[in-house]
Amino acid sequence: MNLLLAKEKINEFLLEDIGSGDLSTNSIFDKNDKDDGIFIAKQDGIVSGIDIPNIVYEILGGQASFTPHKFDGETVKAGETIGVASGSVQSLLTGERVILNLMQRMSGISTVTAQAVKTLDDPNIRICDTRKTAPGLRMFDKYSVRMGGGYNHRVGLYDGVMLKDNHIAYAGGIQQAVEKVRDKIGHMVKIEVEVERLDQVKQAVNSAVDVIMFDNRTPEEVKEFAKYVPAHITTEISGGITLQNINSYKGTNADYISLGFLTHSIKALDISFNNIKGDKIWRP
DSSP: OOHHHHHHHHHHHHHHHHTTOOHHHHHHOOTTOEEEEEEEESSOEEOOOTTHHHHHHHHTTSOEEEEESSOTTOEEOTTOEEEEEEEEHHHHHHSHHHHHHHHHHHHHHHHHHHHHHHHHOOTTSEEEOOSOOOTTOHHHHHHHHHHTTOBOOOSSTTSOEEEOHHHHHHHTSHHHHHHHHHTTSOTTSOEEEEEOSHHHHHHHHHTTOSEEEEETOOHHHHHHHHTTSOTTSEEEEESSOOTTTGGGGTTSOOSEEEOTHHHHSOOOOOEEEEOOOGGGSOOO
16 A cells, blocks of 8 residues: 555545544543553454554654554454554544544455455456445555455556447447557557457457456356457456355356455444553553
């Protein structure tokens, strides 16, 4: 994760939440009040966002610090300590919600990604994400997919060409769309084409695209379509795939399965932040 960009984003999130000041916290505590707090997982999952607390505390003035007990990509069990924070009570309480919102979301994405990889159970097919991320959170969402054992599709519209059904329809066909793209882009940019029928697969192959996406196809259709794609062209499956049916795509000979639900329908991992006194905190 790009920590400089993450810091810029998190600064925006804190400004949104704090506004002119934390009325609750600042009415009770002053800057000299110090204590400890502990982040605890309330359910099993995969941790992501372990850098978030220290970024938040730095933005809030550097009067608190976070010591992780778990690291991104590691498994955590319900009841286990993720990390301990120490320092200014103002910083601990004012930053609590932004930290939890991000870490819970990120850990939830990593957890469901790991579940998808395990359920598919095919080392020859990589699980990847899509652009179906929450606005403003894409870098956090995509990082979390990687921490769960998945891979990233293009980051945005700017770093890869993906010709979908509407591009193809407006252009007059796959060949016409690909030719127009090649007239405009450099040789370092890959071209992906979405297909739904066998004749489209053959057109995409003849147009020498880099990636072919089998859109909303059954496992049987994917296996049939893949026979017509040479090994140097990457294949991807997308559309209508869930944790309940992903295993049926095992052995379909595709290279990737892209899953929108990894980031657009996530369930946050339950994490709590509590005040724990003295020797009840395990310190490394």
